Amino acid sequence: MSHALARARGLVLPAILTALGLVVLIGLGVWQLERLAWKNDLIARVEARTHAPAVPIPAESEWNSVNAERDEYRRVTASGVFHHDREVQVYTVVSEEPGRHAGPGYWVLTPLELPSGAFVIVNRGFVPLDRKEPASRAQSQIPGQVTITGLLRTPEEATLFSPDNEPDRNAWYRRDPGEIARALGLSRVAPFTIDADEAPNPGGLPEGGRTRVRFPNNHLQYVVTWFGLALALAGVFAAFAWQRIRQA
Secondary structure: OHHHHHHHHOOHHHHHHHHHHHHHHHHHHHHHHHHHHHHHHHHHHHHHHHOOOOEEOOOHHHHHHOOHHHHOOOEEEEEEEEOHHHOEEEEEEEOOOOOOOOEEEEEEEEEEEOOOOOEEEEEEEEEEHHHOOHHHHHHHOOOOEEEEEEEEEOOOOOEOOEOOOEHHHOEEOOOOHHHHHHHHOOOOEEEEEEEEOOOOOHHHOOEOOOOOOOOOOOHHHHHHHHHHHHHHHHHHHHHHHHHHHHHO
């Protein structure tokens, strides 16, 4: 009996470690289930918004209530006059689809003055590295009144992979309309930007319609992986415990 009791006590530590491992693995599986639901909802929202008819941008009185959950990727339209002399270029890397140009380059962000005197910053599209300077694409400096249709975008948040903007060096890595407005000395600027659609610009650049609206969704396979590992761990411990008990 004492020998069996000793063997049973020998299962305590493996049981504790197995329980801890199961808590971690099941927790990761549940987290991935939550991420799966979030990603499916995001994909559905973006799909619906990007194919909906364009509506006027929110009125200036509504700007403080604009948020990503309700407004990101909405198709909007705005009319005004571009201030090409205040253009900034935000470094980016784009994939080949759906445009002609790909690789490292810049988003061209240009303030659009609205009839009210307020501004909204428009991401007119992508240019390759060698076309950063406005003089290299002078045809695209459209004068006078224009109407822009595109997707409303809330400010791009900082990540480990996006360095801080350096306005003093005119080096930009994130779309942040507030920071851009301060650097340009503009007031009454919308707290969002517009990603212009694929309507061609004179000379072909900037190339609009390059907003990423397809998102990888691998969360289901992660769910299967974590829960599968939990099941395997439980099976290994059960087999181990059964073997120890039989030997008692």
